[in-house]
Structures are given as structure tokens and as C-alpha cells.
Amino acid sequence: MKTNNENLNDQQIEELKKLEKLLSSFPEPHVPNHIMQTVQDSIKNELEGLQGRIRLRLVSILAAAAVFAIVFGAMFINNNDTKTEIKDNPQQVSILGNDQVLYKVGIWQESAGEKIDNIAMNDILTLWTGNKINSNNGNIEEPLEPVSQKSQASMQC
């Protein structure tokens, strides 16, 4: 496509204006009523479809939220069950020389004196025990409630 700038002289500009007037002197075609009606109908349909799609999207969001709530709720209930179970069998371990009581977690390293240096594990422990573990030295920053005598005795056996 030729796009070099071309300049019209004054005479050509005047001629252009006259030619534009000539074009305007022609009558315009009629617009058939049925075409306007068809377009009007399609606007109506499109708008209704659009509203339907918005409604559908809302329903899907609500459904997704409901599924999330159910799954999360189930996980929470499950966690509570396990926590109770673990609470019944507390393990006494020594972390860097400090005797602490921990609740047993699935991937918890039980051997005494071992440093807990896994942040993810800390997170898990925090979640399960409700206590924070210092990721630098493995110390439990907030001691857990002491193990009952009965539990300790049963453990030593």
C-alpha cells in the first residue's frame, strides 16, 4: 500500500470539497424496517444471554466456595480427631538439651536431641501443637502443657 505523503494544491482541495458535495447530493438508501427489528431482537437476546452468563458465573463461584468450605471443614474435623488421638499418646523428647513434651506428628523426628530445622515441619508442628518452634535452634518457644503423670508413666512402660 502506498503511504507516502502526497499534498494537494489549493485548487485540488477546492475540487475535493465540490466532489464531496456532489456525493452528498445523492439520496441515501432506505433502511428496511425488518433489519432494524432483527437488530433490536438480537440486542435483547444478547443482553438476556449476558445476564444469564453472569448468573451462571455467580452460581459457579458459590458452588466452588461451598465445595471449598466442605473440604476445608472435613480436613479440620479430621485434624481435630488426629490431634485428640495424639494427645492421648504424648512423646517426651529432648531438643538441644531442653526437655519438652511434644505431640507426635506424622513426620516428626522423634529421636532425642535432634534439631528441628525444617520450616515446613515447624509449620506443621505449630499447627498441630499450637506452639511455635524456633527454626534456628529447634527450641519450642512456648512450652506445651506438661504431660500428665499418668501418661508419662504409661510411656515409660
Next chain:
Amino acid sequence: MEKDILADMISKCQKGDKDAFNWLLNEYGPRLYRYFLRTSGNDERAGDMLQEMFVKLLQKIKKYQHQGQFEHWLFRVAANLARDNARKQKNVYSLQNDDPDKPGPGDLLVGRGPGPFENVEHSEQVEILQQAIDMLTADQKEIILLRHYSQMSFQEIAQELKIPVGTALARAHRGLKRLKEILDPKINAITKNR
């Protein structure tokens, strides 16, 4: 038309108001239809394009920011649609170019002389002009029709088509001159036969 009414209608359209869209259709539909008719040369296709245009408007108007240039924006959308349609039709015609009824270049070039349009029927004039427009190059047609129906300035048209203003002016000048050369003898021939 009052600017406030237009701004209000645009705002309502952006909220999905059906009546506001119908208002837009009544206000701009006829002009857009004529623009599509002149660019495509086919009334059925022009109707389809008008329909497609309003479906596009439903989607695009939400992003439109009204700064008093609605008509220009509208015709920019229409020009893109017309261009897409012309591209599609070109592909169809390239497969059907042996149609004997299709007017070819020079079919209407008979003699020269002034054009007393007042003696020619309305529908005939419309048809004659359409045949003449169809004989212009795609570039000339695009500029002439966009200018005629959108009332955009040559500066704005040049910006839209990404060409220098001088080129837009020269194309329009050449196209309109050619249009007159085609029209004058045709009108003459018809009036002589009456």
C-alpha cells in the same frame, strides 16, 4: 442531539440497559446500515453487519470512556468490521470470479456529460451510486465512505488508517474524481432514454 442525553445513554448502555441500546440503534442504526450497505454493496450483508456491530457494541461499550467523540469511536468499530467483511468477501470472490452477472470495470463507462440527477428515480440513483462506488479501489472507497458517513476529519481518518493526512486527502480526491467520471455518463445515458 444534546450531549448530556448521549452521555446518559452511553452510561446506561454500559450498565446493560436494553432501552438505551435501542435508543442507540434508532439514533445511529440507519447511518451505520447505509455505511455497511455502501461498503459491502449488498443489503442482506449490510443487515448482518449492523447486527454484528451491535453485538460488538454490547461487549465493547463497557470499556469506552466518553470524551465527546462517540460517533468517531463508533465508526472506527464499524470501519474495522467493514474491513474484516471486505477481506472475507475478497476470499469468497476469488473462488467465484467467473460470475457473468457481476459488473466489471468499464461496464458503466459510457460517454461523458453533466448529471441532471433530479430526473432520475430515487432507487435508480441509489443503485447508480452504488455501482460507481463498487468500481473504486478499496482504499479510495474506505476513505470516501468513512468521511461521508462518520463526518470524521481527514486528520482523524488518516490517524485511524495510519497514513499521512496528505495521502488520505489525495486518495479521497482521486476516488471522488473517478466517481464523477463514472456517474456523469451513466446519468446522461438514463435521461436520454426517457
